[in-house]
Amino acid sequence: MKDEAPPWLKTMESCMLEVFGYVTETGQSWSGAIAEATFRIYTKGFDEYITERPAIEGVSEKERDRYLKQTPIWRPVACRIMEPSGWKMKEQGLWERKITNYQADENLVFQYFILSIPQTLEDARRFIDLHGLDQNEQKDLADIMREFNGTKTNNERIKKFLSRQIWHGHSPLKMIPEEVINTIESGRREAATGAQ
Numbered sequence: 001m002k003d004e005a006p007p008w009l010k011t012m013e014s015c016m017l018e019v020f021g022y023v024t025e026t027g028q029s030w031s032g033a034i035a036e037a038t039f040r041i042y043t044k045g046f047d048e049y050i051t052e053r054p055a056i057e058g059v060s061e062k063e064r065d066r067y068l069k070q071t072p073i074w075r076p077v078a079c080r081i082m083e084p085s086g087w088k089m090k091e092q093g094l095w096e097r098k099i100t101n102y103q104a105d106e107n108l109v110f111q112y113f114i115l116s117i118p119q120t121l122e123d124a125r126r127f128i129d130l131h132g133l134d135q136n137e138q139k140d141l142a143d144i145m146r147e148f149n150g151t152k153t154n155n156e157r158i159k160k161f162l163s164r165q166i167w168h169g170h171s172p173l174k175m176i177p178e179e180v181i182n183t184i185e186s187g188r189r190e191a192a193t194g195a196q
Helices: 007-011 025-029 044-052 061-070 121-131 135-149 156-163 178-185 189-193
Strands: 015-022 034-042 076-083 088-091 094-102 108-118
Touching: 007 121, 007 135, 034 108, 044 076, 044 108, 108 121, 108 135, 121 135, 121 178, 135 156, 135 178
Parallel strands: none
Antiparallel strands: 015 108, 034 094, 076 108, 088 094
C-alpha cells in the first residue's frame, strides 16, 4: 500500500541519533546474581547542550544560509530514551535505577533523538515557507508540536505519522514554546511567515 503522506510530513520523520551506554552483560561472567545494584547517571549537562545545539556546529554564516535553504530546521528538538526502563529522577539531571537480585543481562543504553521538528518561530517560518503549507497543514504541524510536548490532540490526519515516531509518548528534553505553536496553529500566513 502506497504511503500518501505529503512530502513535508515525510521530512519530519528524519532524525539524528546520539547514543552512549554502559556494558553490564559481561558481569555475568564474574558475578552471578547481585543482591542489590544501583546505577546513577547525570545527564543535565548533556541534556542542556543537546537542546541548544544547532543542526550543524562550527559553520560560517554563508554555510549556515546554504544549509537552511535545503533544511529549514536550525534548532531541532530532542528526546531522550533510556533503556532498560525503571529510571527515577533523584534531582535535576541525576537519574537512578535500583534493582534487587540483579542479573547483569541488559546493557544500559541512553539514546538522544534529534528530530526535524521546529522549536523556534524562525525555524517554523522557514519550514512553512519551504513546504508551502496551507492552513490545514499548519494546524497539523501545530498538533505534531503539541504531541511532541505530550498533549494529546486527537488529530486524525497525523495519527499514522505519530504511530511511526519513536519519540511519541516520551517526554521531550525541552518543550516547544506555546507561542510558536499558537502562531503556527492560527493559520494566518502573515503571522507564520512574518509578512511585511
